[in-house]
Amino acid sequence: MTVSLATVAAAFAANPILLLIIVLCLGATMVNGATDAPNAIATVVGTKAMAPTPAIIMAAICNFIGMVGITAVSTAVASTIFGMVDFGGDTHAALVALAAAMVAIIVWGVAAWAFGIPTSQSHSLIAGITGAAIALQGGLGGVNPDQWIKVVYGLVVSTGLGFGTGWLFTRLIKMTCSQMHRRRATKAFDWMQIAAGAGVAILHGAQDGQKFLSLCMLAVMLGIYGTTEMSAFPLWMVVLVSLTMSLGTAVGGRKIIKSVGMNMVRMETYQGFAACLAACFCIALATFTGIPVSTTHTKTTAIMGVGAEKSMRNVKWDLAGTMVLTWVLTFPGCGLIAYVFTYIFLLVL
Template identity: 70%
Template structure:
């Protein structure tokens, strides 16, 4: 997918009607679109709840109210910020090259989406917040390797942005969580505790809403870019990402991501917001502020960051600032192990599925 290297032919209109006509002509496109929407729902259920996990853990909001907040803000973030910047989508769009055969490329893309959904659903079933961002990258990379028979289809320059994002989400997330928590403690050393906690409760809710907005923009664009790639492959278009996304596609992705959050948010909220670290209001505020800073920085610079990594490492940093023993490192270790296995695990799934799908279709 280096730019539009796999997309041949004239530019085409990307209206909902023209895409529907393309689905009738090539049913595999319909499968790819449904899989992309399914992966977006899984992302809403597994990644999006991280944004509001702390407001539930600190009892700043009830679980139902927090899930509603996250669903609404995910919708706003994906819909509004995509109108301003598509930097993350362009990075994902150029991550791999599926080759010159559009039909085979479309089949391989479908295989990647199946692998991403299976990996994310497995993590959700065990209550472990997997990184849909990294499973997405692993999935399309594994499928491209299967299709190309090697690493020729992997764009190293774009892949490096994933590694930069991994470092940003892990180290900067932990560091800013620790730093913001320490600064708040120092600044409020003589403040009335009851009044301060009330202030931080509302500040935490506002910051959590900001994280949810940025999550919608960051993760939603990744799946939008793959949906767009499938459409362009099926319609044999030479178009690239320069024109942005059709409004109907952004609206649809925003709605299904919000739906995923509403359906599956509780399980991940419990793991991240309640089981990992016990926090006060000011600590929850520090964690949300840290996540806002890191995710916002990545979104507008085109780094495909993991919102899961960012929020959980920020929580770890906040807990460590107060007392290292507050952090349940065993649970954190399980999460880190899942993250470490995502690239080889999901990539291998996509590789196998791609070979099977290419034989069948």
């Protein structure tokens, strides 16, 4: 079954909550573009391989390419998010809970962006829909553990594997290139880092874009067909979500770039390349296996691994600790906001 744009547009008049959810979902997607996508090119800017403005433009374009291109090949991440929670049989209440989850995601993401903290919008999304489902179902009956366990796998991939591959790739590059002329090597790594940064941005578009795409589709299936059965993603919806994410990247990327690419670890170009390469490896592995991984976590821990390879003191652990604390607080914090908003929205909508 293919959902047409005309069918969705016609449904807005009969079901205003559906329109509200789509608008909120696109708002959350834009916040994701502003807070998560800049991590892809943070090291490219931090090592001065590219200036901020062209790097952000590159990330925005690559987000679009990744979202449209990889979604055409694999929708594994979207399937995981789609089946992670159960909003129950009452269609109106389910749509209200989904709207509450979207508001919570936006509130949490905007607060993080305002303080320049690279919180994970992926985890905000998961926490938001989980908190809303728990509120609606009155307990954990609305959570699908078979899909939710993939969040734990994602934490392992983004944290452990991200740090480990960042450290390993840096060590391998140093061993391989130890006899190269330094100036020539630096110029080569500038271009290699730009290419790898573009790769991270493409994979971010696929990984995070599919998460918000799945919520748009869930709202459409509930609002029009009264079911949570997943349908094929129409091209118009894929393009709309990807353009929204790219716009968010273009508008709000500078604060996060400064926190991740400049403040946490002082890097050379080969180290920036190693961090991007590690992030590409981890995010690609997760994307094609349906594991919802955080681009923010993966890139940040890869940078930590790169810095730790030279010296543990080379990493600003106080800043890293602040980021980790934010990540830890995201699940209960954003989940609680969604939980409370669900009760409020059910009273007024």
